[in-house]
Amino acid sequence: MPKVSQDHQLARRRQIIDAAITCFARDGFHRATMQDICREGQLSPGAIYRYFPAKEDIIEAIARERHEREAGYIGAAIAVAGPADALRQMGRAFFRSLDDPAEKRRRRLGVEVWAEALRNPKIMALLRRGIDPSLQATAELIRTGQKSGDISADLDPDSAARAILALFQGFILQQAWYGDIDVEAYLATVETLFSAVLHEERPVTIVGEGGVRSKPPRRRKASVPAQRSKDGGA
Amino acid sequence: MPKVSQDHQLARRRQIIDAAITCFARDGFHRATMQDICREGQLSPGAIYRYFPAKEDIIEAIARERHEREAGYIGAAIAVAGPADALRQMGRAFFRSLDDPAEKRRRRLGVEVWAEALRNPKIMALLRRGIDPSLQATAELIRTGQKSGDISADLDPDSAARAILALFQGFILQQAWYGDIDVEAYLATVETLFSAVLHEERPVTIVGEGGVRSKPPRRRKASVPAQRSKDGGA
């Protein structure tokens, strides 16, 4: 019965990871105890240890899930036509994902993972397996855009990729702290900042959590006038 | 012996905090034990507990020091002539401070504090006492600049302040992870992004960690390509 057994195993892992996410998000990795997770997941310690050899491995599994989810945003964005639009698309998909309360809770946990990565090489490796390709793909997108003239040649692609990542990370952090930051206003500001270096916008396809849907270009107060700023080409 | 005693007391607090910073930066708040701090600081547990009633209070003291240091950047920047220049100045002072290895180590710890703040209201309060005024001062600076025409009216001041903060925080995080990010290249990119909304630049006075020094205006064009050489292939 390898099928039933495997299904069961996956279901149990899910149950454990979900309980752990709840506990870790509430109390942090170190303050949440295995007993807490048992209680939350209606499981016995023995049951958990059958699926995860140590508490650390649950943390690792959670970090791994994060990294897999992350890879989706950039991948979906690259499929879009032009590089400049792909960047816009990536930003929108990312920020809008934070409207989902479940994602918000997971992100809160993410901050904990950031700190954990500093002490735990396995977590660090996992994190970088998620981030480094995104960073490189973004830099590559910029380089492509620069060659085609879509993106200003003034930008150092690597640093710009880091800056984009920073705008994501800083937002996650601030939202974890404040809880109620206006996503749309922040996204508009980010688009304004990049409007000077990203030369055009065409109709795009939005890829959100729930699937793919078409969308007309959003012309918003914040982003449009930026186009006509004095030294727009910089 | 009140005078000697007070000096001594301050020296001891410093000794303990320094030892704690070393231990916390190495192992994290939760993995570092009081015994570790004792060993690091060449002190007995009793000695530490004479100065700090609990481990948590050491963490708090460290967070407090961070917050006080932070306040300096924005304060120094506001003293500078125009709002646009004040923003530039603030960014430069901040990013350059990260060239100091000691500051780098402290920032690493800062990431831990970010996570800790999510569970510990006292730390959260301390953090916000450092960040909220900076955020407000930055937004105010932008509003002032918008009135005088120095800063594009397209920007939502609050969101822009958040974005600036995010660019700082994300950089801190990435530097904590990667260790060797090129500060100047990142700074140049940030300045490029803001060049479209910050209209003019005049000679400024840089206030860094080590004191005050004059500096000619930095021309973007000159610095960005120089950075290109590094890590170019992504």
Next chain:
Amino acid sequence: MPKVSQDHQLARRRQIIDAAITCFARDGFHRATMQDICREGQLSPGAIYRYFPAKEDIIEAIARERHEREAGYIGAAIAVAGPADALRQMGRAFFRSLDDPAEKRRRRLGVEVWAEALRNPKIMALLRRGIDPSLQATAELIRTGQKSGDISADLDPDSAARAILALFQGFILQQAWYGDIDVEAYLATVETLFSAVLHEERPVTIVGEGGVRSKPPRRRKASVPAQRSKDGGA
């Protein structure tokens, strides 16, 4: 496995309480450490803390057991026919219980509980839940006896109840100190003191630790001189 589990749980509590009684009786509440109790009871700290959330709760449990045992004496005595006989009966049951070495050891601990009660309101409450009803029942017995003419009307019932209690307590204390006080001689003396106020004695049924047994009335004259032989020179 609820039935087995409950039996097991009770057995464990017993094991812990017994180990604790041994340790506390030997070293006192404060000098006896949890490690001592672990060693004595062949248990790990974790095992103990599964059954008692804190050391204090073990002390409390011991005090509670005392109080429950105590309630037995007065309850059993009240069942006896006349009030005067009930008082005699109560005294005998109580003092004779002190012939049991295990009870002697527990009483030794009782002295510690007396002191503990002075600082610990929970222990004080427990103690009074045991003593106050006894005091009141005794006073009530005296009042009843006074109405029926069995007990001298001269006695203030409340103070007399206190005096009876004092005769018990003082004896417990002295026996804890000296270890080998002649219970029968003391009991005879107490009965002599009360013979003037307790007017009659009828055949009674003694309820001791081990069960119920019939006993002919004890004539004071017969028992007191027999004790004289012991320790005569003072």
Next chain:
Amino acid sequence: MPKVSQDHQLARRRQIIDAAITCFARDGFHRATMQDICREGQLSPGAIYRYFPAKEDIIEAIARERHEREAGYIGAAIAVAGPADALRQMGRAFFRSLDDPAEKRRRRLGVEVWAEALRNPKIMALLRRGIDPSLQATAELIRTGQKSGDISADLDPDSAARAILALFQGFILQQAWYGDIDVEAYLATVETLFSAVLHEERPVTIVGEGGVRSKPPRRRKASVPAQRSKDGGA
């Protein structure tokens, strides 16, 4: 300067012991810390350790003071004319001393000493140096009274002495617990109980805390009618 030095030494010991009594009475021997005593007595730890080599020695000194005070009651009573009156006198002096709040506080501490004596042979020895002679003197008083016919021959002198002591100790304990027991009512009850075995009462001289004063015999309801109980001579 041996005189000044000795005075100083005694004054310091007093200061320390007083502070310790306050602290021990409030928190118990084990919960009161040396720091508490320092604070209470406005002294440094070093100063205390110059006069007492260990915390235990302070406890010992306090127990020693108790024992010396105790000896006074019995000594003063023996000076009185007849043995029966001497016993009455002793009881009155003792119980009335408990009206003094300072003595009440010290007695509270006494309960702690009782428990401490069970673990600490030095304290036990000290305690018995105070109690044993009293017990023997009381028994001797009874024997003398029995020879002269003042005291009923039915009483075992040693057990009776213990019973008298028990009536004291039990009262101390109950007063420590309840705080507000009626001393006079209790004393009257005790005298009633003994009225059957103590045959006469003559004018006595009361020796209290504050000195010596004359007093007419107190004929109280509680003690007189007891004389006419049926089997009074027993």
Next chain:
DNA sequence: CATGAATGAGTGTTCATTCAT
């Protein structure tokens, strides 16, 4: 003599992990 900062062994308690059932 006095101070009070410092010591460090020891305390009660926790919790990741194991394993008999």
Next chain:
DNA sequence: GATGAATGAACACTCATTCAT
């Protein structure tokens, strides 16, 4: 597979005692 009682090393913290000043 699952349970949950048990383990025991490790933790934060205390406090009687010492000793340089």
